[in-house]
Amino acid sequence: MDDVRLLSEPFAPAAEIAAFSYRYPAAGGIVSFIGKVRGGDDVEALELSHYAPLTLPGMADLATAARGRWAVEGVLILHRVGEMRPGDPIVLVAAASRHRRDAFAAADYIMDHLKAQSWFWKREKRAGQWAWVEPRAVDHADLARWD
Amino acid sequence: MDDVRLLSEPFAPAAEIAAFSYRYPAAGGIVSFIGKVRGGDDVEALELSHYAPLTLPGMADLATAARGRWAVEGVLILHRVGEMRPGDPIVLVAAASRHRRDAFAAADYIMDHLKAQSWFWKREKRAGQWAWVEPRAVDHADLARWD
Amino acid sequence: MSARLVFLGRLADVAGAGALEVAPGALADVLAGLGDDLARALTGPRIRLAHNGALVDGAGLVLADGDELAFLPPVSGG
Amino acid sequence: MSARLVFLGRLADVAGAGALEVAPGALADVLAGLGDDLARALTGPRIRLAHNGALVDGAGLVLADGDELAFLPPVSGG
Numbered sequence: 375m376d377d378v379r380l381l382s383e384p385f386a387p388a389a390e391i392a393a394f395s396y397r398y399p400a401a402g403g404i405v406s407f408i409g410k411v412r413g414g415d416d417v418e419a420l421e422l423s424h425y426a427p428l429t430l431p432g433m434a435d436l437a438t439a440a441r442g443r444w445a446v447e448g449v450l451i452l453h454r455v456g457e458m459r460p461g462d463p464i465v466l467v468a469a470a471s472r473h474r475r476d477a478f479a480a481a482d483y484i485m486d487h488l489k490a491q492s493w494f495w496k497r498e499k500r501a502g503q504w505a506w507v508e509p510r511a512v513d514h515a516d517l518a519r520w521d
Numbered sequence: 522m523d524d525v526r527l528l529s530e531p532f533a534p535a536a537e538i539a540a541f542s543y544r545y546p547a548a549g550g551i552v553s554f555i556g557k558v559r560g561g562d563d564v565e566a567l568e569l570s571h572y573a574p575l576t577l578p579g580m581a582d583l584a585t586a587a588r589g590r591w592a593v594e595g596v597l598i599l600h601r602v603g604e605m606r607p608g609d610p611i612v613l614v615a616a617a618s619r620h621r622r623d624a625f626a627a628a629d630y631i632m633d634h635l636k637a638q639s640w641f642w643k644r645e646k647r648a649g650q651w652a653w654v655e656p657r658a659v660d661h662a663d664l665a666r667w668d
Numbered sequence: 669m670s671a672r673l674v675f676l677g678r679l680a681d682v683a684g685a686g687a688l689e690v691a692p693g694a695l696a697d698v699l700a701g702l703g704d705d706l707a708r709a710l711t712g713p714r715i716r717l718a719h720n721g722a723l724v725d726g727a728g729l730v731l732a733d734g735d736e737l738a739f740l741p742p743v744s745g746g
Numbered sequence: 747m748s749a750r751l752v753f754l755g756r757l758a759d760v761a762g763a764g765a766l767e768v769a770p771g772a773l774a775d776v777l778a779g780l781g782d783d784l785a786r787a788l789t790g791p792r793i794r795l796a797h798n799g800a801l802v803d804g805a806g807l808v809l810a811d812g813d814e815l816a817f818l819p820p821v822s823g824g
Contacts, residue, residue, distance in 0.1 A: 386539075387538075387539075387542070388535040388536065388538045388539035388542070389535065391534075391535050391538060391553075391555075392533075392534075392535035395534070395535070395555055395557070399559075399560035399561060399607070399608055400559055400560055400561040400562075401557070401559070402556060402557055402558075402559040403554060403555065403556050403557070404553075404554070404555040404557070405552070405553070405554050405628075406538075406551075406552070406553050406555075407550060407551070407552050407621060407624075407625070408538075408542055408550065408551040408553075409549060409550050409621065410542070410548070410549055410550070410551070411549075412546075412547060412548070412549040412619065413546035413547055414546060414547040415547075423676065423677065423680075425674065425676055425718065425738055425740065427718065427720075427721030427736075427738075428718055428721065428723075428738075428740075460546070461546055472559065474554065474556065474632060475663065477554075478554070478625070478628075478629050478632075481552075481625075482625050485621060485625075488745070489745040490743075490745065491743065492743060492745070493676075493740065493743055494743055494744065494745060495676055495677030495678075495741065495743060495744055496744040496745060497677075506677055506678040506681070506744065507744040507745075508742070508744060509742045509743065509744050509745070510744075510745070513745055516622065570754065570755065570758075572752065572754055572796065572816055572818065574796065574798075574799030574814075574816070575796055575799065575801075575816075575818075635823070636823035637821075637823065638821065639821060639823070640754075640818065640821055641821055641822065641823060642754050642755030642756075642819065642821060642822055643822040643823060644755075653755055653756040653759070653822070654822040654823075655820070655822060656820045656821065656822050656823070657822075657823070660823055
């Protein structure tokens with residue numbers, strides 16, 4: 375079964391990767407992506423909101439779609455909501471497969487779709503002011519790679 | 522600085538990923554690949570040998586080449602040598618970058634080159650018998666993607 | 669008797685709240701009962717609607733008692 | 747006075763050892779002093795050579811005292 379969760383509290387990506395890897399002994403390869411709030415910018419905080427009836431089901435559908443395209447043994451998608459600080463993990467995606475190219479492609483595909491199509495709205499706080507983040511053209515260009 | 526090591530003892534990939542991620546606070550994305558000895562096959566053990574004057578310098582050159590092609594903040598390449606059992610980690614590659622596509626491409630590139638071009642020789646034990654593993658055509662096909 | 673409007677992302681700022689209870693009825697009438705700025709923001713070309721958790725086209729939509737209608741601006745990724 | 751031959755991968759099985767000390771001299775002469783099976787395996791078309799840690803072409807190679815020559819069959823990945 376896929377492991378797909380929305381998290382409202384901080385999480386530890388490395389511990390999640392270790393547990394995920396342990397779950398798939400027949401998989402020779404585990405590809406993971408950890409997305410964090412970047413430090414060193416002027417962003418003081420980041421807040422992600424979601425819409426419960428759509429967001430988690432959409433993430434589960436994405437895991438299923440990735441499984442349908444590549445031979446993966448397991449998929450992990452964890453996504454934070456709420457307020458985060460620089461350095462905090464936002465997202466962890468992992469895929470386990472017998473052959474590594476499947477895991478690379480599945481993780482890459484899931485990230486592109488999470489970024490461009492999932493039901494999250496992001497705002498950033500700079501100099502004490504919150505501002506909504508607009509969709510980025512590059513996210514849609516990334517998505518078009520899979521058509 | 523890149524972190525490139527040959528390891529003759531078992532290692533813990535998740536702990537290495539956590540330490541690597543912590544080292545690059547300005548990187549928004551960390552892509553990692555963990556390669557393990559597959560369980561559930563009839564492989565009882567796997568042994569990797571290397572040639573010291575070439576193997577580690579070749580890995581360091583590969584890290585440098587990946588840096589030259591993509592905007593990565595840091596690269597991690599850890600590779601086991603010696604005898605391993607099913608489930609044991611063989612290789613960990615990670616790349617940290619501001620934008621995730623750079624980290625995906627760098628990790629993917631490094632893995633393809635490690636598999637097809639690095640100075641490792643592998644043998645597997647099945648039913649008590651060791652046999653050398655021949656190069657696989659798919660590894661060279663993977664490599665050709667980057668030309 | 670009420671229906672619930674839910675405002676995501678920047679629409680919550682325009683509405684001044686994340687949600688609003690309104691009298692049930694045709695969506696056009698519901699929107700007419702809101703301020704002009706909010707009604708305009710909610711009917712923008714890139715705003716998607718979810719009626720009781722399912723994406724819908726707003727044309728001809730009628731909200732019944734207990735319904736939830738969410739207004740979804742373009743997403744901005746994880 | 748000796749040079750060291752190092753055999754990687756399956757070549758170590760053919761040689762019966764991972765390394766062998768030999769008298770210095772021209773590579774052709776060194777190979778002639780080994781068994782036929784080993785000499786044939788070491789001169790296969792896909793065998794690369796590393797002389798004191800640097801990849802070389804074997805043509806005309808002469809091993810001096812203290813030199814190391816490694817015979818590298820195709821790699822089989824990590």
